[in-house]
Structures are given as structure tokens and as C-alpha cells.
Amino acid sequence: MWFVSFIKTSIGKKLVMAASGFLLLSFLAIHAFGNAAIYMGSKYFQIYADFLHGFPVLVLIFGVGLLVIFIAHVGVGLLLFFEKRKTASRYEVQTRVVENTFASRTMPYTGAWIFIFLIIHVFAFNIGKPEGVQISMLVQQYFSGFFYSLFYIISFIALAIHLNHGFWSMLQTFGLNHPRYNTLISALTIAVPVIFLVIFGGIPIYFMTGGAAGY
Amino acid sequence: MSSIDLTLKIWRQKNNDSLGDFETYILRDISTDMSFLEMIDVLNEQLTREGKDPVAFDHDCREGICGMCGAVVDGVAHGPDRETTLCQLHMRKFKSGDTIVIEPFRSIAFPIKKDLMVDRSALDRIIQAGGYVSVNTGGTVDGNSIPIGTETAELAMDAAACIGCGACVASCPNSAAMLFTGAKISQLSLLPQGLPERKERARSMVAQMDKEGFGYCSNEKECEAVCPKGISIRNIARMNREFLRSLLLGE
Numbered sequence: 001m002w003f004v005s006f007i008k009t010s011i012g013k014k015l016v017m018a019a020s021g022f023l024l025l026s027f028l029a030i031h032a033f034g035n036a037a038i039y040m041g042s043k044y045f046q047i048y049a050d051f052l053h054g055f056p057v058l059v060l061i062f063g064v065g066l067l068v069i070f071i072a073h074v075g076v077g078l079l080l081f082f083e084k085r086k087t088a089s090r091y092e093v094q095t096r097v098v099e100n101t102f103a104s105r106t107m108p109y110t111g112a113w114i115f116i117f118l119i120i121h122v123f124a125f126n127i128g129k130p131e132g133v134q135i136s137m138l139v140q141q142y143f144s145g146f147f148y149s150l151f152y153i154i155s156f157i158a159l160a161i162h163l164n165h166g167f168w169s170m171l172q173t174f175g176l177n178h179p180r181y182n183t184l185i186s187a188l189t190i191a192v193p194v195i196f197l198v199i200f201g202g203i204p205i206y207f208m209t210g211g212a213a214g215y
Numbered sequence: 216m217s218s219i220d221l222t223l224k225i226w227r228q229k230n231n232d233s234l235g236d237f238e239t240y241i242l243r244d245i246s247t248d249m250s251f252l253e254m255i256d257v258l259n260e261q262l263t264r265e266g267k268d269p270v271a272f273d274h275d276c277r278e279g280i281c282g283m284c285g286a287v288v289d290g291v292a293h294g295p296d297r298e299t300t301l302c303q304l305h306m307r308k309f310k311s312g313d314t315i316v317i318e319p320f321r322s323i324a325f326p327i328k329k330d331l332m333v334d335r336s337a338l339d340r341i342i343q344a345g346g347y348v349s350v351n352t353g354g355t356v357d358g359n360s361i362p363i364g365t366e367t368a369e370l371a372m373d374a375a376a377c378i379g380c381g382a383c384v385a386s387c388p389n390s391a392a393m394l395f396t397g398a399k400i401s402q403l404s405l406l407p408q409g410l411p412e413r414k415e416r417a418r419s420m421v422a423q424m425d426k427e428g429f430g431y432c433s434n435e436k437e438c439e440a441v442c443p444k445g446i447s448i449r450n451i452a453r454m455n456r457e458f459l460r461s462l463l464l465g466e
Contacts, residue, residue: 002462010391010431011421011458080431087323087390087430092224092237093316095290097297097386097440104435169434175456177449 018173020073042136103165110162117155149204156201160193219311231326247307272331279303282378292382320385323428337427344423345416374401376444383438389430394438397450417457
């Protein structure tokens with residue numbers, strides 16, 4: 001099958017990484033947009049959540065789809081990580097001419113952190129959600145805990161670092177590298193992670209600082 | 216003209232099957248006007264006089280255009296000078312008393328022949344897989360009969376500047392040959408002569424590249440930085456596009 005032989009090639013694996021990364025990024029964008037309703041108050045956030053879960057079939061399809069995409073992203077990532085370890089440190093003296101960014105060096109580690117975060121996050125707000133508790137109340141309940149909020153903030157920082165290299169890397173893999181757009185692309189590699197950090201990271205801070213007094 | 220004294224730590228290995236190790240040599244009064252290879256020539260004369268085996272290394276034109284020379288000097292392929300082959304690196308870049316560590320270009324796809332000599336024919340086999348245009352018959356076409364824009368011609372020439380030395384592979388943390396293959400695909404796909412075989416070229420060249428045991432690209436840009444011809448990673452992006460294209464539209 002052409003898809004199998006495609007996956008086996010080096011560029012094919014990179015394209016799976018980039019395509020799944022793009023889809024996960026799109027999901028994050030929708031997720032961030034929806035969750036921004038929290039800043040408007042519990043009423044609006046509950047309306048949004050009820051509206052979303054008014055389509056249980058769609059939620060299920062998207063959930064399963066996301067899981068598949070996520071597994072593909074992590075799977076190929078692990079494969080590339082172990083392949084890299086085979087060729088690393090093959091010289092007695094190793095000097096980098098261009099120091100790779102902190103983000104690119106730590107991709108597997110920020111990725112692993114996000115993986116752990118997601119297990120906790122999905123368990124807390126989806127699988128292990130207590131019956132009869134409104135999601136808008138649950139959010140407030142969880143984020144009133146200092147360490148829980150801190151864990152979320154650290155995770156969002158890890159996400160931002162991951163996206164910093166991931167975003168540029170994704171565009172390069174798709175073949176988007178052109179002097180005319182490279183200034184814009186390098187601005188976006190900072191802007192995109194920062195936007196996610198502000199929207200997502202703002203939520204625990206919103207509850208921690210008492211900004212959510214009227215929530 | 217000034218001269219310097221150096222300590223060299225050179226990788227010595229009899230062949231690909233034997234174990235190698237570093238040997239330390241001391242060289243005195245090396246002229247700073249010498250090239251790096253001339254410096255090794257001096258060492259080899261000294262070793263020959265002592266009845267020892269001279270250091271084997273690849274070289275040919277010694278003017279930076281053939282792609283034959285190359286070694287990893289203090290951890291950098293082709294040494295500390297940018298956009299310079301090893302033969303064009305001069306001893307004035309070093310200070311008296313320096314210890315220089317010289318290692319061969321290492322990759323699973325580059326078996327060591329002897330000392331600093333490596334077998335880079337894996338790169339030739341990538342070219343054989345599709346890095347050509349088939350012109351099997353007819354007379355020579357007039358040069359100006361196919362119009363090509365200046366910018367396109369320049370971009371193709373920038374890619375064609377690749378001398379296939381293998382420094383990109385040697386410096387890549389994943390030992391990937393993507394800059395090389397990207398340049399070889401780009402130089403043809405940019406020009407009208409390369410278009411008829413475009414649908415198959417990228418796919419078969421990438422397949423050969425993987426078969427040789429080269430790694431994948433993790434976008435670290437080290438290849439571009441050490442490339443003696445300044446080949447840009449834009450060529451890797453172009454290869455990715457060509458690969459996708461040949462995958463979706465290829466026969």
C-alpha cells in the first residue's frame with residue numbers, strides 16, 4: 001500500500017510529524033477559543049460547554065480522531081528520538097557551529113511533559129469527571145488549588161517551548177521556506193506559542209490571583 | 216611569514232573492520248601560509264622519514280571545487296572557517312601551541328577506508344537513483360532556445376554549487392543526507408530540462424537515501440552552517456515539496 005511505503009521513508013515520517021502537529025495545533029486553537037469563555041464568567045463558559053456536548057456523536061468522533069493523531073505524533077516522535085540516539089556523539093570532539101535553540105534541543109522532553117499533563121488533564125476534566133458537577137464549577141474547584149494551578153502553568157510553558165520549534169519545523173517540513181515569508185514565519189514562531197501561553201496560562205492565574213472573584 | 220608549532224591528534228584506522236584510535240603527533244615550524252592539507256603533507260613526510268605509515272586522507276584539486284577533501288577538525292566538518300573546504304583552510308587560522316583533533320567524516324553510510332579516508336559512494340548512488348536528466352537522442356539544442364529567468368537560473372546554480380563532499384552528513388546530528396539530496400533535486404527541478412522526470416525523481420532519490428542508511432532531518436541547520444558552498448536549507452524545503460508532489464502525482 002502506498003501509505004505504508006510512504007510512512008517508511010524518512011521524509012514520510014517527518015510529514016506525519018508535521019501533519020499531526022498541524023492538526024493538534026488546530027485543535028488547540030479551537031480549544032483555546034472555547035476556553036476563553038472562562039474570562040467572561042461561569043455562565044458563559046457553561047453555555048459553551050453545554051453547547052459543545054449537545055453533539056455527543058461529534059464529540060466522540062473528534063475525541064477518537066484526536067487520540068489517533070496524538071498517538072501518531074508521539075509514535076513517530078519516539079521513533080525519531082531513538083534513531084537520533086544511535087548517531088549522537090560519534091565524534092571525540094563535538095562542536096556546534098549553530099547552537100540549536102533550547103526549544104529544539106528539548107523537543108522530546110517538553111513533549112514527554114505534555115504527554116503526562118494530557119493524561120492528568122483528560123482524567124480530571126473528561127474521563128474522571130465527577131457526576132452531577134458542572135464543568136464551570138469543576139474548573140474553579142481545581143484551580144483554587146495552588147499546586148494544581150502551578151502544574152498547569154508549568155505545562156503551558158512546556159507547550160509554548162515545544163511549539164516554538166515545532167511551528168517552524170512544521171512549516172519547513174511542508175516546504176514553506178521562502179525569503180519573502182521567512183520574517184513573518186520567524187515572528188509567528190514566537191507569536192503563536194505566546195498567544196497559547198497567554199490564553200491557557202491565564203486561566204489558572206485568573207483563579208489564583210482572585211481575578212475570578214465574580215466568576 | 217610566521218610559523219607555528221602544533222600538536223595533532225589524528226584518528227588512525229587500518230580499515231573499516233579494524234578498531235581505530237587517536238595518535239598524537241608534534242609538528243614544529245609550520246608556515247601559517249600553508250593550507251591544512253599541506254600541513255598534513257609535512258607530517259606525512261616526517262612519518263615517512265621515520266619509517267612509519269603516513270596518514271591517509273582524501274584530496275584532489277586542492278582549490279575548493281572538487282569535493283574530495285574533508286575531515287572533522289576540532290568537531291567541525293572542514294574546520295573552523297565558514298564556506299571553506301579543508302584544502303582552502305589555512306594554518307593562519309590556528310595559534311602556536313594549539314592541539315588540533317582531526318577525525319574522519321563519520322556516518323553509518325560512510326565506511327572508513329583508512330585513517331581519514333571514507334567511502335562516500337553512497338552519495339553517488341543517490342545521484343544514480345534519479346539525479347540526472349535523460350537525453351538519449353538528438354543533436355545538441357541551442358543554448359538560448361529554452362528561456363530561463365535569471366533568478367531561476369541563479370537559484371538552480373546555487374543548488375548546483377554542491378560539490379558532494381559529505382560535510383552535511385558528517386555534521387548532521389542525525390547523519391542525514393538531506394542537504395545533499397535536496398540540492399541535487401533542486402538543481403534539476405528548478406529548470407525546465409528537469410521537469411519531465413520530476414514526478415519520479417524525488418521519490419527514487421529519497422528511497423535510495425534511506426536505503427543507504429542516512430538519517431532523517433530534525434531541522435537543526437548545522438548542515439547549512441558547515442557547507443563549504445553555502446547551500447541553503449531552502450533546498451531541503453524544496454525537496455520536501457518535490458517528494459510530496461512525486462508521491463501524490465507520481466506514476
